[in-house]
Amino acid sequence: MTDERALVRQIQNGDPSAFADLVEQYKKKVYYLALDLHGNHHDAEDLSQEVFMKAYRGIRGFRGDSKIGSWLYRITVNTYLGSKKKKADQIVMLVDKKSDNDIDPLEARDEVTGNPERAVVSRRINEHVTAALQQLSQQERTVFVMRHYHDMPLKEISDTLNVAEGTVKSLLFRSIRKLRQRLSFYKEELGLEDPAK
Amino acid sequence: MKCREFEELIVDALYGVLEQDAQKRLNAHIDSCRACAQVYAEMRSTLLVMEKRERPDPGEAFWDGYWNRLSSRMEKEETERRRQGWLGGLFPQLPATGLRWAYRGVLAVVLIVFGAVVGRMLLPGPGSEMTSGTDIAETPTISTTETPTVITDDGDADGLAVRPASxxxxxxxxxxxxxxxxxxxxxxxxxxxxxxxxxxxxxxxxxxxxxxxxxxxxxxxxxxxxxxxxxxxxxxxxxxxxxxxxxxxxxxxxxxxxxxxxxxxxxxxxxxxxxxxxxxxxxxxxxxxxxx
Missing domain, CATH: 1.20.120 (Four Helix Bundle (Hemerythrin (Met), subunit A))
Known part of the structure; x- marks a missing residue:
């Protein structure tokens, strides 16, 4: 029996410390997926906690057909797609409209601990990219972040979303083209040259 | 092959998972189709921009306190659920689902009977001012085994008539x-x-x-x-x-x-x-x- 299966069995038998171990093992992966989907820290933490609570409630039904990580990803994506906050996500906070007071304290950390110039550029890129991502539809964003930032194979994405692999590719194609439109004028400003040209 | 049919190949090529034969077909198409070549190049450059994104690390304090916050939220929700579930007292956890349903069934019957008794005590019966004026000698009985019915007052001589439910x-x-x-x-x-x-x-x-x-x-x-x-x-x-x-x-x-x-x-x-x-x-x- 693998360690993972043993851990699941322990949780299914009601061992709370085993569940704590599971959370410890997967909290970063789930949080970062939630962050990529929601685009802000507060919703990301909220979603990631919700995922673990759902996992705890449903762990007895987990039969081990997939890896526990894939199962948690599936819960994350399904919870996100069903989230009541989806309308709120449509309201995109564009960088230029932000005041200094709006800066996320987490994003400001680089400015304190590292190179301030680099931190500013990095923060701007993050803001631009996050804003562009938030303008995708929920499905497009989900497919894009799963493939691009979490390196999930297309097959796994199609299984998670319960859609055909061809649909996943179409969504990816569409999302990248939309991102291109959103970022086209930022690109030059940021001095990111396209090596293909 | 039309340009549109190369979309899937472009996506695979962008992520480096395109098989050799397909890659050759795509390359041949891109060499001969300026529009697709541009789309491909633009999409590649877009992904490079997306790569520049650095996700902020919430910091050690956040991760150290993650379990505590999660477990206290779980406890809080459990407490809230119990507090809200005042009806829960009527539905104790019984050792088998069948038994639980039987218990709930009995409880439902008791509540219906109780409601009927209270209703008879408080509400005016047939023949009072609330009826339509026609004396009804007996309360009609409705068979559940016969034609589906709804009770309607259609002015029939018997006071009540039946018709199929819509x-x-x-x-x-x-x-x-x-x-x-x-x-x-x-x-x-x-x-x-x-x-x-x-x-x-x-x-x-x-x-x-x-x-x-x-x-x-x-x-x-x-x-x-x-x-x-x-x-x-x-x-x-x-x-x-x-x-x-x-x-x-x-x-x-x-x-x-x-x-x-x-x-x-x-x-x-x-x-x-x-x-x-x-x-x-x-x-x-x-x-x-x-x-x-």
Whole structure:
């Protein structure tokens, strides 16, 4: 029996410390997926906690057909797609409209601990990219972040979303083209040259 | 091959998972098609920009306190759930699902009898000022085994007459019955009921009965005004199908999916809205919809 299966069995038998171990093992992966989907820290933490609570409630039904990580990803994506906050996500906070007071304290950390110039550029890129991502539809964003930032194979994405692999590719194609439109004028400003040209 | 057909190949190529033969075909196309070559180059450059994104690390303090925050939220929600579930006292955890349903059935009968007794004591009976003026010698009895009926006052010499229940009334009955079934699943809590494996045989059988009803109902809800009702019947039918396909015991992952599905589609809200719209009008009598 693998360690993972043993851990699941322990949780299914009601061992709370085993569940704590599971959370410890997967909290970063789930949080970062939630962050990529929601685009802000507060919703990301909220979603990631919700995922673990759902996992705890449903762990007895987990039969081990997939890896526990894939199962948690599936819960994350399904919870996100069903989230009541989806309308709120449509309201995109564009960088230029932000005041200094709006800066996320987490994003400001680089400015304190590292190179301030680099931190500013990095923060701007993050803001631009996050804003562009938030303008995708929920499905497009989900497919894009799963493939691009979490390196999930297309097959796994199609299984998670319960859609055909061809649909996943179409969504990816569409999302990248939309991102291109959103970022086209930022690109030059940021001095990111396209090596293909 | 048309340009559009190269879209999937472009996506695979961008992520480096394109097989050699397909890559050669794509390269050949890109060499001869300026538009596709541009699209490909633009998409590559877009991904390079997206790569520049650095996700902020919330910091050690955040990660160190993650479990504490999660566990206190779980405890808080559990406490809240218990506090809100004042009816829970009436539904103690019984060792088997069958027994629990039997207990609930008995409880329902007791409540109905109690309601009837209180009703008889408080409300005026037949022959009082509230009746239509025609003396009714006896309260009519309605057979549940005969033709489906609704009780209507149509001025018949006997005071009361019967007619078949409408499809709309039966659809509402179907919705109400489905709601009861869904509530049992939605309120199922594996945390507290985990030691007894969930037994879904009752829910599965009832779902199959309701699915059979839905098939007839959809055929009868043809009026454009009934489109919304028909849509709800169809939506519920899809969920009932999921329930009917549950394994007889356990299968908590599927139960969780059904719960999410009910939640995500705001099914309970739609049911309640439909009930509000209908009010008490058009409710069929007991057994009136057996044919649907």
């Amino acid at each position: 499809a709309e009334a039966c659809a509402r009955q179907y919705i109400e019955d489905t709601q009861v079934l869904l509530l049992a699943l939605v309120n199922f809590d594996p945390e507290t009921e985990a030691e007894y494996l969930a037994d879904w045989s009752f829910e599965k059988n009832r779902s199959r009965e309701l699915i059979a009803q839905a098939a007839s109902l959809k055929g009868d809800l043809k009026d454009p005004k009934q489109r919304r009702l028909r849509a709800l019947v169809t939506e519920l039918e899809a969920i009932l199908l999921q329930i009917a396909n549950l394994e007889t015991t356990g299968d908590l992952e599927s139960v969780e999916l059904i719960r999410s599905s009910v939640d995500d589609r705001d099914v309970m809200l739609k049911i309640n809205l439909e009930k509000l719209r209908a009010g008490d009008a058009g409710k069929p009598g007991p057994g009136a919809c057996d044919v649907w």
